[in-house]
Amino acid sequence: MHFSTYFLRKWEAELPQHNLDLPYPEGRTGRYVKFSNQIIKLGWNNVFNEVLMNAHLAYESKRAYVFQDYVWKGEYYSWARFEFLDRPPRTPLNAIISGPAAGGPWDAGDDAPRSISERWFEVVCPAKERRIINTRDIKPAIQWSMGDEIFETWRKLLLDAPEPCIEVVAPEEDRDGYVQTFDLYLWGSNRILPLWESFSKSPVSRLLGNSRIVSNPYERxxxxxxxxxxxxxxxxxxxxxxxxxxxxxxxxxxxxxxxxxxxxxxxxxxxxxxxxxxxxxxxxxxxxxxxxxxxxxxxxxxxxxxxxxxxxxxxxxxxxxxxxxxxxxxxxxxxxxxxxxxxxxxxxxxxxxxxxxxxxxxxxxxxxxxxxxxxxxxxxxxxxxxxxxxxxxxxxx
Known part of the structure; x- marks a missing residue:
């Protein structure tokens, strides 16, 4: 493992919100949501769309977003790709971005729970304590709705749910293959546009930054x-x-x-x-x-x-x-x-x-x-x- 990867893993593990003794809405009594239906093994930017919108949804639902590693599609990874067919390469999210979606702080005075790593989710939300929400029970009724209607349906569901730990999962078999909360059919249409105003002003967007290991670009x-x-x-x-x-x-x-x-x-x-x-x-x-x-x-x-x-x-x-x-x-x-x-x-x-x-x-x-x-x-x-x-x-x- 390279030094900076080790450093980032250690930094993520030691995030201050990874503490069971913190007061509500964090710690052992906090509110969390993990989107296990997030797409993996696809190009970064298809994943990035979803990471940010899911984090925005978690924020508006007053739950801590559970951030996950970026899992590479084998043919997109140029190093030893054939060695990873059964174990695809993973990159820490904080190697690519920084900000609230990756566990960074919210604005001063914002009492929203901070995002946690998927590793910490296993600690604070053991499997037996999670409410499982399958997308097949939610998506059919809103599949072709406008983006703001889709968002509000999920926001109300996550906000009103009394369970502290929620995991959103995909059905094992899905006819269209797009099982994400915000799927390609939405991203690839003008139905996404009603979400721009709230999404662009969200602290998830405003506080989004570069990873500390990404270099500065040129000017002019x-x-x-x-x-x-x-x-x-x-x-x-x-x-x-x-x-x-x-x-x-x-x-x-x-x-x-x-x-x-x-x-x-x-x-x-x-x-x-x-x-x-x-x-x-x-x-x-x-x-x-x-x-x-x-x-x-x-x-x-x-x-x-x-x-x-x-x-x-x-x-x-x-x-x-x-x-x-x-x-x-x-x-x-x-x-x-x-x-x-x-x-x-x-x-x-x-x-x-x-x-x-x-x-x-x-x-x-x-x-x-x-x-x-x-x-x-x-x-x-x-x-x-x-x-x-x-x-x-x-x-x-």
């Missing part, structure tokens, strides 16, 4: 999410299902929006619409260069000329010669300093938090260009808006 930068690799198939699927932008990327006050043309249905689309999806979801080299140019001009114009953008950071999973061609085209368009995710030299432990490094660079960059269908982009949008970044600094292809 335009950061851009350039997802390639396997994304063409994903874009074709999005077109086939007429998918909207994802989650907070749908906010109406942001400058760029996507509307598919007429035609298409549930599971199919017209050739014209499919081409339109690909144009925005998997843009060409020339389209990317043009989007960077326009986004820079719009941002500088909004600041009345008192702004400078002279560094470009590309958040990407592309390892092909196409990326070299893109960088050459961007240099020809005036960008002399260009770096990508692939320029980072990472050991095993740093690889564990590489997505947090990329996210923090994009969060702090002066301008960010993202992919509207991406959960990664959506989480960056959330953090930038909570930080007070201008909408003109948040763009989509």
């Amino acid at each position: 930068m335009l950061a851009m999410h350039v997802r390639r690799g396997d994304y063409k198939d994903a874009c074709l699927d999005l077109a086939a299902w007429n998918s909207t932008f994802y989650s907070w990327n749908l906010l109406e006050f942001l400058p760029d929006h996507f509307e598919a043309g007429p035609g298409g249905g549930w599971g199919w689309n017209t050739p014209e619409n499919t081409e339109k999806y690909l144009k925005h979801c998997l843009p060409s080299l020339d389209a990317i260069v043009q989007k960077v140019k326009v986004s820079k001009e719009d941002y500088i114009r909004a600041g009345l000329g008192n702004r400078t953008l002279d560094a470009l950071y590309l958040l990407t999973n592309d390892e092909s010669k196409w990326m070299d061609q893109l960088k050459d085209a961007l240099r020809q368009d005036g960008w002399n300093t260009i770096r990508t995710s692939r320029d980072l030299t990472l050991d095993q432990e740093q690889t564990d938090v590489s997505m947090a490094v990329d996210m923090d660079i994009a969060r702090r960059a002066a301008v960010f260009i993202g992919n509207g269908w991406s959960s990664f982009t959506s989480n960056i949008v959330h953090r930038r808006l909570v930080d007070g970044k201008e909408p003109i600094s948040i763009r989509f292809y």
Whole structure:
């Protein structure tokens, strides 16, 4: 075990709320909720959405949220991945984020119970003392409701429940596979938007920070999410299902929006619409260069000329010669300093938090260009808006 991993495990174990003698609503008489139905072995940002919203729900339900390790999907983990088929790699949550969702303090004077680790949950809430709530008993009635209705249903249930220890679990077999409290069908639709006002102002969002082991990003930068690799198939699927932008990327006050043309249905689309999806979801080299140019001009114009953008950071999973061609085209368009995710030299432990490094660079960059269908982009949008970044600094292809 690396030193910082050991340090973080020790730090989490010694959180001050991990004390049975604390007064209500913490300690042995406290109120807790663990979402064992949280998704695992998927990309970090699909997990991150859920971590934050579940923590917000716990806060509004006056219960301590139980935070859990990030469990990697094998093929997303670049170190010794085949050794972990039965025991997937885990990263402490505090290696990726900090704040109340990961056990950090609330605002001064806030008497909400602090989040606890899943290890401490086993101590303060032994299995025999837990009330188990299965999502199959709650979700069918609200599956397609608006986000605020779904949230309120769960909030009232957790708030009114007299049991101090609650564990939300998924059915062993589920027909659609999306057993989360806030599932992909919600995140991938405009039904999530009624939650923005409360979620963005929640201390879960306001006090969200970076892990102490994540480095600081550059300034005077335009950061851009350039997802390639396997994304063409994903874009074709999005077109086939007429998918909207994802989650907070749908906010109406942001400058760029996507509307598919007429035609298409549930599971199919017209050739014209499919081409339109690909144009925005998997843009060409020339389209990317043009989007960077326009986004820079719009941002500088909004600041009345008192702004400078002279560094470009590309958040990407592309390892092909196409990326070299893109960088050459961007240099020809005036960008002399260009770096990508692939320029980072990472050991095993740093690889564990590489997505947090990329996210923090994009969060702090002066301008960010993202992919509207991406959960990664959506989480960056959330953090930038909570930080007070201008909408003109948040763009989509």
